[in-house]
Amino acid sequence: QKEVEQNSGPLSVPEGAIASLNCTYSDRGSQSFFWYRQYSGKSPELIMFIYSNGDKEDGRFTAQLNKASQYVSLLIRDSQPSDSATYLCAVKTLTGGGNKLTFGTGTQLKVEL
Amino acid sequence: DGGITQSPKYLFRKEGQNVTLSCEQNLNHDAMYWYRQDPGQGLRLIYYSQIVNDFQKGDIAEGYSVSREKKESFPLTVTSAQKNPTAFYLCASSMDPKQTQYFGPGTRLLVL
Numbered sequence: 001q002k003e004v005e006q007n008s009g010p011l012s013v014p015e016g017a018i019a020s021l022n023c024t025y026s027d028r029g030s031q032s033f034f035w036y037r038q039y040s041g042k043s044p045e046l047i048m049f050i051y052s053n054g055d056k057e058d059g060r061f062t063a064q065l066n067k068a069s070q071y072v073s074l075l076i077r078d079s080q081p082s083d084s085a086t087y088l089c090a091v092k093t094l095t096g097g098g099n100k101l102t103f104g105t106g107t108q109l110k111v112e113l
Numbered sequence: 114d115g116g117i118t119q120s121p122k123y124l125f126r127k128e129g130q131n132v133t134l135s136c137e138q139n140l141n142h143d144a145m146y147w148y149r150q151d152p153g154q155g156l157r158l159i160y161y162s163q164i165v166n167d168f169q170k171g172d173i174a175e176g177y178s179v180s181r182e183k184k185e186s187f188p189l190t191v192t193s194a195q196k197n198p199t200a201f202y203l204c205a206s207s208m209d210p211k212q213t214q215y216f217g218p219g220t221r222l223l224v225l
Contacts, residue, residue, distance in 0.1 A: 046213060
């Protein structure tokens with residue numbers, strides 16, 4: 001089982017719709033959760049992070065965390081063509097050597113006109 | 114203008130050659146990291162450093178070496194022992210190991 005799993009997509013949504021991106025993780029000791037956006041050929045940029053169960057909103061983005069189900073999601077409201085990118089879920093866990101950030105393989109989002 | 118810089122943007126390696134990728138940050142971050150990204154795969158940790166003059170192996174350290182002589186610099190050397198070096202290399206930094214990581218623009222390494 002992969003430590004952090006994401007559906008590779010592509011996930012296609014029409015402009016103005018809500019895009020829902022999902023991520024599951026295997027380590028129950030995971031402490032913090034991050035969403036990065038990566039445009040083709042570019043480096044990842046941080047969208048949001050979440051530590052506590054529940055929802056966290058920032059503009060058009062909402063991160064949702066359910067530690068009991070080991071599930072974290074990212075909702076993008078009013079999707080725009082500029083949101084078309086790969087979204088990487090990353091999970092931080094404590095290891096013997098310190099904190100480790102483990103990435104999923106990413107979900108490709110396509111926002112269509 | 115604060116941030117993380119990586120150079121070069123593209124790098125070509127010949128068989129048997131060692132090459133060094135540069136990573137510099139002026140964010141006053143203690144922790145720095147090197148990741149490798151291959152198509153269809155997530156980022157994989159090569160090496161990380163939590164403080165100057167100290168670094169640890171990540172998940173795929175074989176064929177790579179690093180140094181951390183200055184807080185702002187964390188160069189990565191891809192040695193000839195790394196048989197499949199073609200990838201997108203990403204450097205990241207964080208205030209400390211518990212904090213959010215921010216990425217540089219990346220270096221794309223290709224083998225001639």
